[in-house]
Amino acid sequence: MGVGDHTIAAISTPPGEGAIGMVRMSGGEALKIGDIVFKGRTGPSGMETHTLHYGEICDPQTDVVIDTVLLAVMRAPNSYTGEDMVEIHCHGGPVVLGEVLSLLYAHGAAPAEPGEFSKRAFLNGRMDLSQAEAVVDLVKARTTEAAQSAAMQLAGKGKRVLEEIRGLMVHSLALVEASIDFPEDDTLMDSQSVLDEMEKTREKVVKLIEDGSRGRLMREGITVAIVGKPNVGKSSLLNALLQEERAIVTPVPGTTRDYLAEWIEVSGVPVRLIDTAGLRDSVSSVEMQGVVRARKAIEVSDFALLLLDWSGQMTEEDTEVFRAVKTKRKLVLLNKCDLKKRIDASSLHESLPVSAKYGHGLDELKEKMKELVWGGGGAGGSGVFTRARHLAALKRCDSHLEAGVVGLKQAKTPEIVALELRDALSALGEIAGETTSEDVLDAIFAEFCIGK
Template sequence: MKHSDTIAAIATPLGVGGVGIIRVSGKGSLALLQQLFSPSNGDKAESHRMIHGWLAEPESGQKIDEILACYMKSPKSYTGEDIVEFYCHGGMAVLQRALKALISAGARQAQKGEFTKRAFLNGRLDLAQAEAVLDLIKAGTEVGAGYAVGQLEGRLSRVIAGLRAMLVSAQAELEAAIDFSDDLPDFDGRSLAARLLQISQDMAGLIRSASGGRLFRQGLAMAIVGKPNVGKSSLLNALLGEDRALVAGTPGTTRDTIIESIDLNGLPVRLIDTAGLRKAEDGVEKLGVERTSREIDSADVVLVMVDASSGLDSLDKEVIHRTAGARGVIVLNKIDLGLKANLGSLSDEIKGWPVFQTSALYGQGINELKAGIFSYVSSWAEIKGKDYIMVNARHRECLVRANEALARAQQAYLDGMAV
C-alpha cells in the first residue's frame, strides 16, 4: 500500500543534543532532498550512502545547518517507502527550522506513530512487530528491551503463526470429514480432540507469560509499608544505593509517597516509600496515611517492614492485617540491634510470604532481599527462562478469546456432538 503524500517529523527526543534526526518518508522524499540539500562535493544521492552538505531554505536558499543526509530507496527502508534522514545538529531551533523548511517544500507533518503505521500497512512489519517498536522505545531494562527486540524480529509472530497453522489444519480435516464423508475413512474425533487440547495448552502457556509481560511493560509496583520509624525510607535508600528519602527519628517524617525506579535483575521496579501507618496526628499526615492505603491496594508486591529489635505491637499487627490478601514480603529490619520480633502468631495472615532480615541503615541483607524478591515474583509471574513473552494486553485478550473458543469445541466433542 503506497501513500500519495510525503511525511516528515523530528525522530529524536526534544532537547539539546549533539545530533538531531529528521525523518522523511514517501514518494517525494528524494525530490525534497534534491531541493533543499546541497552536497559539499557534488555527490549524488545513492541508496544507503551517507553524504555531507548543507540544508537550506527552499525559497531564499539561506543555509539552515551543515548536515549529513542518507537516502534509503524503497522497499529497503523502515517504512518500505523511499526515506531520507537528515542528521542535523541537535538544537531544537535548528531542527524545528529544518522541519518547517521541509513542510514548506511539500512534506506533511507526520502524525504520532505514522512511520510505524506505514511500515505495517506496507507489509514491512506485522501488527505484533509494529507494537513491539513502542515497547522497545519504552523498555526500562535491558531484559525488557530484549523481549521487545525478540517480538520485533518476529519470535512471537512465528509462535502465533504455528498455532494458527495447526488450527487451520484441524479445520480443514473437520470440513473434509463433513463434505466428503462417503469418500474418506471414518473420522477420528479423538485424534482431533487431542490436537485441540495440545493447541489449547500451548495457548495457555502464552497467556500465562502475559503476567510477566505486563511487569516488563509497566514495571512492578512495590510499596514499602509499616508503622512509623521501622526504616522504610532507609530501605528505599538502600535499594536505590543512594540517599533519596529523608531519614529521621521523628515519627511521621514521611507524609507523602516517594516513587523511584530500580532494575531488579532486569525487571523494572517502581519503589513506593509510603507514610507510616498509624493514627494520624494532623490533617496532612492523615492524607499521607490514606494514600498509603491506596498504594497497598494497587501494588503488585507489598514489602511489610517490622522492627526486628522489638516485639510485635498492636500497630505492627494492624499493618499486617491491612495487607493480608496482598502479595507480600516481610522485612525484619534493624537486626543490627537484635532479633526479638516473633511472627508465629500471624502465620495464617502471612502464609506463603517470604521473610528476610535486614539492617537497611548499614546495608546488611539487602542483596539477599533483592534476590528473594525476584525469586518470589518469578514464582507467580513468568519473567525468566523464555525466548519470548507477551508484553501487550491486546495479544493476551485475543488469545484468551481463542482459547475459550477451543474449550467450547473440546466440550462439544465430549458431549457427543456429531460431526
C-alpha cells in the same frame, strides 16, 4: 489514513540538546522535497538507496544555510515504512531541528502523527502488528529481559510461531470442511488424527499464554509499597535497595510526608518501590495528607513490605499497619536487627530480620521478593506475546480450540467443529493485525511517540 497519500515529516530524536538530531520524512514526495532543501553533490532523487551524503540544508528562497548535515536515502519498498524515505542527521539542537522541519513543511510535507511511520510500515506490509508493538516495547523497555523479548518479537520470532499455529489450524479446518463437503466419504477425515492435531495446537497456544504472562510482568513490572509505623526505617530501606540516598532519613518520626516512588530491578522484573509516610493518627494536617497518600499507595501496590522495629515492642500502631495491608500479599521485615532485640515476633507466621542502615539481610530480602514477584513459578522463558491484547486474543483462540476438541470428542457435526476452528483462526489473526479493527489500530499507534 491512506497509505502514502501524503508525505510526512517529524523529528525522530528526543527533545532537548544532543550531539545528533534526526528529522525523518516518508512518502511519495520525500525525495522531491529533499531535492529542494538539500545542497550537496547530488539531490536525494539522484542518490542510490541506502546511502549517506554530506551537504547542507538550505532555504532555497533566502539561500540561508540552516545546518551542515548527513542525509540518508532509503527508497521504496525497502525502507522502514515501505515508502521513499529521507533521514536528515543534523546537529542536535531544538532550534536547528525545528527549522529543518519547518522547511520540509513549507515544501509540502505534513506533520507526522504519533507512530505514523510505524503505522505505514504495518499498512504497507513491512511488519505485522505485533512487530509494530514490539517497536514501542523496545523503546520503553525498563530491563534487559524486556528489551530482549521485544527485540525477538521485532525480529519476527512471534510471527513465525503464529504462522506455525495457523498452519496447523488451517490443516485441521481443511480436513473438517472436506468431511462437510463429502459426508459420504468417511476416509477423508480421521477424527482421531484431527483431534490429536487440535490438541497439539492447543498445547502450543497454552505455552504462549504462560510465557506471555511472565513476559508481561517483565514488561510492565509491579508495584511494591514499603509500609510501617513512623520511624521504623522505611525510607532507609528504600535508599538501601536503591543504593542511593534518595529519601530523607531522620530520627524524627513523621519525616516522610509525600510518597516517593523509584524503580529497581528484581530478577529481570521492574519493581516500582513506594516509600510511604508512617501510618499513625497525627495531629499535623500535612502528615495526615501523607497518611492518606500512603493508603492509596497500598491500594495500588501488588504487594507490601511491612516493616516492624526489631529493637522495640510491637504497638497498637503496628496492628493498625497490619490491618491496612490485610488483603495484600506481604513480606514482614524486622528492621534495625543490628540493635538489641526487643520485639516478640513469635505470633508472626514469617518474618525476616534486616538492617536497612547496615545492609544486613538485603540479599535474602531480594530472594524473597523474587518469589513473590514470580509467584513461585520462576523466571523461565520471557515469552514474545506479552501484551494484554495478545493474551486476550490467545485465550480466545484457546477457548475456541477447546470447544472444537470437545465437539469432536462428542461426535458433534463437523460444521460445529469448523465454526470453532474458524473463530480460533480469527482470534489468532488479531495478534498480527489481520483481523484487527481500525479503532484498535488507532489505539495501538497512539501509544507511539511522534517520529517513530
